[in-house]
Amino acid sequence: MSDTTVKKRCVYFLGGYEPIPPERQRERYIRELSRSGRVWSAKAEVGPLELAPERMVGTWQIAASGPNWSTGAAYKSLLWHDIVLSDFARPGWQRLFRAVVAFGDLILTGTAFRYFRVNWRYGLFFAYPVFLLLAFVALSIYVASFLPALGAPLPILTVPIAAILVFTLLMVWPGRFLMLDYMMDDWIFGHELIHRARPEFDRRLEGFAQELAETLRQGDQDEVVFAAHSLGCALKVAVVDRALQLVPDFGKNGERLNLLSTGSSILKIAFHPKGGWLRDAIRRVSANPAIFWIDYQTMADPISFYNVDMLKVLKLPDTGRPFIRRVHIRDMLEASTYRRFKANFFRLHRQLVMGNEKRYFYDYYMICCGPLRFETRVLKPETVVPRFAPDGSLIDPVPAEKTA
Incomplete structure (x- = not known):
């Protein structure tokens, strides 16, 4: 392709308050990746689960390809399901x-x-x-x-x-x-x-930050994406803030860390008077020029803060990050599927990390495994679908002078 595409990507994922162990996460990932692959006529192979118990990270490798492109991705799920399960046992x-x-x-x-x-x-x-x-x-x-x-x-x-x-x-x-x-x-x-009342969980977040900092130091990826969903979006900001403190030189040579927020409930924590620690982290992460941050919002998800500018309502300096993009779940799914899910608020809440049934500029699995850069998907959403032929081939972008 004439423009730069991604050959090697590292994706971190921090989910919300769910008791889903890594084995089931991987099974769900394979199922939803398969659905997305059929939509884009792409092939994908998923490697075995590799666990790092000391840092509570579950990793699997993904090899995705189309007729004229191939991308490898390391998918790293940051695990805290055991803490949720311990809560359920009280x-x-x-x-x-x-x-x-x-x-x-x-x-x-x-x-x-x-x-x-x-x-x-x-x-x-x-x-x-x-x-x-x-x-x-x-x-x-x-x-x-x-x-x-x-x-x-x-x-x-x-x-x-x-x-x-x-x-x-x-x-x-x-x-x-x-x-x-x-x-x-x-x-x-x-x-x-909010009250930082669980020291063991703070230690878990510190371990996540060390894991991310190690990847940022290595700098051997074409692209690093840190995705989070629901309450995981608040945890992600804390992790990224700490990781950037551990790697203070990150970004000085033009490196970028891409942050993806979906179904965000950051304000669940940041709105509380005792949530100042998170508001400070948001301010630092948002102001860091090495961060490219997008918050995807959808009106169909009632368990998120739709149509809300986080920086504005928190009265933080407007840095332009995160970008806010609105998506429509009905444009991702077949009409019958959307009708089936419409009354299931929790299922709609999860859709932005599930597989699509239609080609759409937002597709979580193409963000993870596809050849287009994250910034291209965010800044030029209208070009995403036309870039792929029916057979899954990646089409060269039309030169700017020819579009004038």
């Missing part, structure tokens, strides 16, 4: 107590109201588990209040006991069906992250 009473503390703190500090102010749908995402808990409490008290009329002895004891039993049953069902336990754990973790 006793129910402890989960409830910690959730009440977390929700109370987010409300009393005004953080929850900031969610509603900038994006009412994310505000509803916060309010959902709070409303369920309050509804279960009210229903439990209402049911138990009938006991005196039914002749129950010692109502001063039996009514509270009955209310507790009813509440416990509601937490088991329909609570689990409505994902209340998961939602409480998610917000508990967010609250703990």
